[in-house]
Amino acid sequence: xxxxxxxxxxVIGDEILSGRTKDRNVGYIAEYLFKAxxxxxxxxxxxxxxxxxxxxxxALRARYDYVFTTGGIGPTHDDITSECIAAAFGVPWExxxxxxxxxxxxxxxxxxxxxxxxxxxxxxGAVLIDTxxxxxxxxxxxxxxxxxxxFIMQLMFETLARRLQGGIPVISxxxxxxxxxxGDIAAGLTEVQRRYPDIDIGSYPYFREKSGSGVAIVAKxxxxxxxxxxxxxxxxxxxxxxxxxxxxxxx
Amino acid sequence: xxxxxxxxxxVIGDEILSGRTKDRNVGYIAEYLFKAxxxxxxxxxxxxxxxxxxxxxxALRARYDYVFTTGGIGPTHDDITSECIAAAFGVPWExxxxxxxxxxxxxxxxxxxxxxxxxxxxxxGAVLIDTxxxxxxxxxxxxxxxxxxxFIMQLMFETLARRLQGGIPVISxxxxxxxxxxGDIAAGLTEVQRRYPDIDIGSYPYFREKSGSGVAIVAKxxxxxxxxxxxxxxxxxxxxxxxxxxxxxxx
Numbered sequence: 001x002x003x004x005x006x007x008x009x010x011v012i013g014d015e016i017l018s019g020r021t022k023d024r025n026v027g028y029i030a031e032y033l034f035k036a037x038x039x040x041x042x043x044x045x046x047x048x049x050x051x052x053x054x055x056x057x058x059a060l061r062a063r064y065d066y067v068f069t070t071g072g073i074g075p076t077h078d079d080i081t082s083e084c085i086a087a088a089f090g091v092p093w094e095x096x097x098x099x100x101x102x103x104x105x106x107x108x109x110x111x112x113x114x115x116x117x118x119x120x121x122x123x124x125g126a127v128l129i130d131t132x133x134x135x136x137x138x139x140x141x142x143x144x145x146x147x148x149x150x151f152i153m154q155l156m157f158e159t160l161a162r163r164l165q166g167g168i169p170v171i172s173x174x175x176x177x178x179x180x181x182x183g184d185i186a187a188g189l190t191e192v193q194r195r196y197p198d199i200d201i202g203s204y205p206y207f208r209e210k211s212g213s214g215v216a217i218v219a220k221x222x223x224x225x226x227x228x229x230x231x232x233x234x235x236x237x238x239x240x241x242x243x244x245x246x247x248x249x250x251x
Numbered sequence: 252x253x254x255x256x257x258x259x260x261x262v263i264g265d266e267i268l269s270g271r272t273k274d275r276n277v278g279y280i281a282e283y284l285f286k287a288x289x290x291x292x293x294x295x296x297x298x299x300x301x302x303x304x305x306x307x308x309x310a311l312r313a314r315y316d317y318v319f320t321t322g323g324i325g326p327t328h329d330d331i332t333s334e335c336i337a338a339a340f341g342v343p344w345e346x347x348x349x350x351x352x353x354x355x356x357x358x359x360x361x362x363x364x365x366x367x368x369x370x371x372x373x374x375x376g377a378v379l380i381d382t383x384x385x386x387x388x389x390x391x392x393x394x395x396x397x398x399x400x401x402f403i404m405q406l407m408f409e410t411l412a413r414r415l416q417g418g419i420p421v422i423s424x425x426x427x428x429x430x431x432x433x434g435d436i437a438a439g440l441t442e443v444q445r446r447y448p449d450i451d452i453g454s455y456p457y458f459r460e461k462s463g464s465g466v467a468i469v470a471k472x473x474x475x476x477x478x479x480x481x482x483x484x485x486x487x488x489x490x491x492x493x494x495x496x497x498x499x500x501x502x
Contacts, residue, residue, distance in 0.1 A: 014453055017291045018423075019282030020469060021455070024273075026296065031270030040268045042303075043296035045277065048453075052293075075434040076454035077441040115437025149456060172269075183326045186366025190328040202265055202299075203327035204272070205400060218271060 071148030086123035322399030
């Protein structure tokens, strides 16, 4: 792996595409990876359709260091992520002995039925993401397969995160000024960006009932002094057009 | 267009991938399209990088009836969606006379600066998504380009929506039962799904502080009687394992 460690998130589920469920997993994983110095480069949402899942998994795993999937690992007919991962990797989908034994012991006679047995069936070579709960997620190669329900996904992600190799941590500094409009600072901001080519400078208008509208500037980079120097220049820029810059993001 | 009208959403912006901003546009568009009978088949999030935006736009516009993009149409250096759409279509990026004239008239002398002029520059052939605000979104072919700030995006989308051709409206019926576990109904649910191959039946576990945990079943289809009959069978299924099914989604 080079210094830059990259990742993608693949959200699997009809319920996100129909609007029934609002995804919260991308935001959670994004925040975590950012702090860990892993660059999240892409996120995709695909339906519970085998060809779509397989194609997305193969496109993303070839391109990024890590792929995180969420959703589709339960026991019902619409949960097909696990067999799709096996198909994407071209490996058998078979009993996972640890999970199988654990689930068999957990349920009363007859309770470990065919549906639940599917949750104990995984691609050959899967490494468990084991939270201590009955049905774990798993990793296969660089693909990490987690539940879709946010609190379960978060438990799995925290368990998994210990195994991830981060990059150089990125730091982020920000400043905002109410009453300023993007169009009034854009030229100056382009100049700041040119002087700090290794710092990512983003401009985000905001509209708050309480504090009014304005612009927040966020600088991100692995070089802390350069990141701070870039924000210092933005502060000067805000003042040059009569703005009143305040550190950090707006409330 | 066939009876099935399909769509994709492309979210453009580093701020979503860094976790700074939580996307709310996919959920909004998804809900709207679902009601309009347009099938949202995919969503992607890409960074503010030309090659990534161009590749995603071209992949999605070739595949779906509608593509909706959000983000990256402001005046600052990180707003590059508009020129990327021109590049994706291989058309010039040039002054849009209506918007140019309007913005020129709106700002005091010197205010319609180079940065703001970028917002009045669009791919040749762009059709405005005009909300009456200063800077509109636009459509080019089947690609509809909107702002990233949710309330502006929503105004644009509502303006645009009048022009969209919907499919056959999909109806959705649901039932839930607290105390039931997915693994206990999965086999029966698979049978219901087999009997109603044209209805999409989804199973979603829930965990509520107030009402406890259970399973919600959602059936979606264009055939209302079949959708309702499928849910009736799920009600029977819930009762067969001692569940107490309640119409609709859990609170």
